[in-house]
Amino acid sequence: MGVIEDVYEDLDTDVEFEEFEAAVEDKVEQMGGLADDETAAMLIAHELRDEEADTIADIEPGMNDVKFLGKVTSIGEIRTFDRDDEDAEEGRVCNVDVADASGSVRVALWDDMAAAAEEELEVGQVLRVMGRPKEGYSGLEVSADKVEPDEDAEVDVQVLDTYRVEDLSLGASDVDLVGRVLDTDSVRTFDRDDGSEGRVANLTVGDETGRVRITLWDDKADLTDEFTAGETVEIGDGYVRERDGDLELHVGDRGTVERVDEDIEYVPETTDIADVEIGQTVDIGGGIIETDPKRTFDRDDGSEGQVRNVRIKDETGEIRVALWGDKADRDIELADRVVFTDVEIQDGWQDDLEASANWRSTVAVLDGKAGSAGDGTEPGSSGGDGRSPDGNETGLDAFGDASDEGDTDSVADSGTDTDTAADAVAANGGAAAATAERTDGDEIEFTGTVVQTGDPVVLDDGQQTKRIETDASLRLGEEITVRGAERDGTIQAEDVF
Known part of the structure; x- marks a missing residue:
């Protein structure tokens, strides 16, 4: 044996020996006698090994006759x-999308292979593909020279009729998914390598299994203006890509x-606010207890930026x-229930932790007010025990799990007459019945922490928030007591101490 x-015997390749031998002879001739048969054979073998793609992600335009394994995720019509x-004769082509755990690629099958694909190929089959990669109209594609089913091989890619968020995997294509719109972004533009302008926008949708960012390209980017948070949408023919370690549906x-x-x-x-640490990217949720005005600033490049601070409590x-x-610009008000996703925990003012909601983050305002059990009661409109007159929770605690209700709480719910309620007050300290009997304009005393300054001041005692009308100069975080008449949910403070 020469x-x-x-x-050649040590080489795992589909290239026939005669073709390999001819390539070696051509290489010897090209090098003008600088390489003998053995050196030229090793060079050709090295070139062939370079074209072996371990995964679809390894395929690049310009490679020669790559070979790879992939699962069929969609089969197009013959054109x-x-x-x-x-x-x-008239030419025929059929595009087939195949995927592995690293990504997906479109494979173009020509003429007889196209006809065979229409008759014999099925979604979910695993194929061994040999072909030439190139940059196609919709991105990378492989023009197939040879395609063979491999019944023994396994590729870890799911193929479903309808997907949920938790079903998405890198490389999946022809994905249909129904989800609730959580957030929308504006359209952004960018310059492509060929000098043309591209357009992109994002939606974030969620279902009972999770959430995912939807990336809309070019003409589809305008769709982001057609939807608002809370609506349900169906995404059709999407494909899954990875960005910064997260899956996206494009x-x-x-x-x-x-x-x-x-x-x-x-x-x-969501992550409990008490558990977040600097450097984490987390999801947090709760009730809004403080809102600041929007501020603008000049960036280093001369453009204008904007930021707004809110404070959330769970x-x-x-x-x-x-x-x-x-x-x-999001419409967020006091007592709204809001979930912020993918926020970065940073070191804020006075060594206090701060969550930064950037372009990757989403802001979802949930139905109902924090502390109103969904009834829309504004802070300060409840009684002194943090419940509305019908017994529903109205403090910020209503955003989390409701605590066990004691005998005192049940008085306001029970529908008992005033005398019975008075007896309960005497037995339980008087809080519940006193709350039930309070009318608009009564003078009350309330102690809490200042969570918003300005007009109005907002106090929070850990169970409820109160709006305060006062000219007193107060500081955030200061604990005070106010006394005055409560009208329309606002205490008109006569004394602040």
Whole structure:
């Protein structure tokens, strides 16, 4: 056996020996006698090994005859075309999307292979593909020279008719998903390598299994203006990509986003505010206890930026959230229940922790007010025990799990007459019945921490918030007691101490 045969025997390739031997002879001739048969054979073997793609992500335009394994995720229709030679038969092509755990790629099957694909190929099959990569109209594609099913191989990619967020995996294509719109972004533009202008926008949608960012490209980017948070949409023909370690569902020229009449539940999984640490990227949720005006500033490049701070509280603690860019325009009011996702925990003012909501973050205002159990009661309109006259919770604690109700709380709910309520007051300290009997304009005394200065001042005692009308100069975080008449949910403070 000669040296060329020895090198070929050690090579795992689909190239026939005669073709390999001819390539070696060409290499010897190209190098003008500077390489013998063994050296030329090793060079050709090295070139062939370079074209072996371990994963689809390894494929690049310009590589020669790559070989890879992938699972069929979609099969297109056969299209016909006229060849340059007028006497030649009509050409046929069928595009097939294949994927592995690293990504997906479109494979173009020509003529007889296209016909065979239409008749024999099925979604979910695993194929061994050999072909030439190139940059196609919709990105990287491989023009197939040879395609063979491999029944023994396994590729870890799910193929479903309808996906949930938790079903998404890198490389999936032709994805149909129904979700609730949580947040929308404005359209952004960018310059492509060829000098043309691209356009992109994002939606964030969620379902009962999680949430995902939807990336809308070019003409589809305008769809972001058609939807608002809380609506349900169906994404069609999306494809999954990865960005900064997170999966995204992309919508290109073939994809669709349509409004549908369907109720989708989204239950956020948030981190307790008391548990967040500097450097983390987390999801937090709670009731808004402080809102600041929007501020503008000049960036280093001369453009104008904007930011707005709000403070959010859950049952474990509170934290300031900085809303940057378009998020500063979100309509967020006191006592709104809000979930902020993908916020970065940073070192804030006076060594206090701060959550930064940037372009990757989402801001979802949930139904109902914090502390109103969904009834829309404004802070300060409840009685002194943190409950509305009908017994519903109205303090910030209502955002979290309701605490066990004692006998005192049940008095206001029970529908008992005034005498019975008075007896309960005597037995339990008087708080519940006194609250039930309070009328608009009564003088009350309330002690709490200043969580918002200005007009109005807002106090929080850990169970409820109160709006305060006062000319007193107060500081955030200061604990005070106010006394005065409460009208329309606002205490008109006569004494502040």
